[in-house]
Amino acid sequence: MEQNRSLTTNLPKGYKHTEIGVIPEEWEVVILSRIVDFLDGQRRPIKSGNRIKGEYPYYGASGVIDYVDDYIFNDELILLGEDGENILSRNLPLAFQVKGKIWVNNHAHVLKPTSDVNITFLTEYLESLDYSLLNSGTAQPKLNKQACINILVNLPSLPEQKAIAQVLSDTDNLIHALEKQITKKRLIKQGAMQELLRPKKGWKVKKLGEIAEVRDGTHQTPTYVKIGIPFYSVESVTNNDFINTKYITREAHKSLTKKFRIERGDILMTRIGSIGDCKLIDWEVNASFYVSLALLKIKPGYSQSYICHYSKTSNFRKEAELNSLQSAIPKKINLGPISNIIIEMPDYEEQTRIAAILSDMDKEIEALEKKLAKYQQLKQGLMQNLLTGKIRLVSH
Structure with missing residues (x-):
């Protein structure tokens, strides 16, 4: 009895306890x-x-x-x-x-x-x-x-149902408009890539091994810890998520980076399971990585950003597939064949110009995606509050 009285006392005015939580009294x-x-x-x-x-x-x-x-x-x-x-x-x-x-x-x-x-x-x-x-x-x-x-x-009452529905529908319309805008921007970028990265007279044909030092990560699965040094894997690249990673100890990281380490300006490329997905490391980094990734250290005179954009072309994808182990399960491409992947490129100045155009497009898309994520979070918050009566839209 005392417990029930306490629950009632703690209720906000105008609300009641039900089998599915606290809701307005008239609901x-x-x-x-x-x-x-x-x-x-x-x-x-x-x-x-x-x-x-x-x-x-x-x-x-x-x-x-x-x-x-x-x-x-x-x-x-x-x-x-x-x-x-x-x-x-x-x-x-x-x-x-x-x-x-x-x-x-x-x-x-x-x-x-x-x-x-x-x-x-x-x-x-x-x-x-x-x-x-x-x-x-x-x-x-x-x-x-x-x-x-x-x-x-x-x-709730029908008028309040309608009011809630209107707010959520308006939010959905904003989300759908942003999704359409992102789709349109991606199509524009795809068209720009096809035009800008299409080989032209005077372009040179290079093997990846000529323009980059190719390494792979540790072949041993390390012991993971809750807090430590980030440890990148294929999922880090394919999900474009370098925050929610696994972690290893500082001692393990120090041992794994004696000969070489990931540095800003390097490119990580997937080589086991997923093949040919690339990510330019454009931030100050202190991390180790697994054997499922290849590390491309681009040599002076070549644009890292251009090479990363080129990796998204169908030509690069075909080269990666042709050089992979066709019978391997999961898919796999070794370091030697990675070095044999063909890349077509203009002079350094033109590489830089092309990369700048495509990178600016990426930034526009990324800004829209962040805005979309905020609206989606807003929608979730509105649903939690409006559908439980924590926020009311009609007089009561």
Whole structure:
């Protein structure tokens, strides 16, 4: 009794305790089946070989997977993924709103909200949930209908639902606009690369070993520690993440860097698993690296930035593949063959000019990506606060 009185005393004014947390007093907690009709019985899968191409979207667990010549639904609905790794990984939307003439296979639950529920509000609410505890699959994650029926929903009044939905929709529009802008900038850069890095009269053909000293990292897996010297691997380059790395002791690092070390201006290139991905080290660095990476120390008279940009061309990729061990699993390219990779280049002054243009484009894209990440974080914060009533948008 004393504990219950203490909980009540600590509640903000106008809020109440519920089975899914503290919410405004006038909000309800309802099970999903009370506010939607499940239309799963109407969905039908079509094998890929039996689909006739058409204009109507064919939906699966995570969105449109094809277009067909007929439709099952012609309505405004919510689709909630029923199975697949996305239930746990959430790399794609799990709950998404659809409208118009569509076909849905048996990998997405089909929900039609009742008239007292705003469809955008409910879609956002369902997308905000953690479904890991509802997963009933073993080999493959699964969200069965019975689990969905009993999902608990925080339900404000319809006017407040609409207000919340509007704010989240406006934020989504900003995010989508930035995503389109980033896509456009990337396409422009791709076109610029094709033109600027296309070999021209007077360009020289060099082997990578002629313009760089090629080394690899330690062949022994070191003992990792929680705090220490960063230890780079293939994932550091492919994910462009040199902050969330593994760490080794200072003593181990000192031993590994007796003969050579990574320095600003060097290039790290993936050579096991992923082949040919390159990263220019353009910061002051104190780190060691694994055998899965090659270290390219570019010789004087050649632009490190130009070479790194050139590594993203199809010509460089083809050269890396041709020089790799074709039968190796995982893929692998040894140091000797790396040295044989052909690079075509103009004189140093032109290398520098080309690299500057492409680097400026990269900076523009990076700035937009940072802005996008901030908006995505803002959206997450808004969802957490608006969908639980911590922030109110209507008078109460």
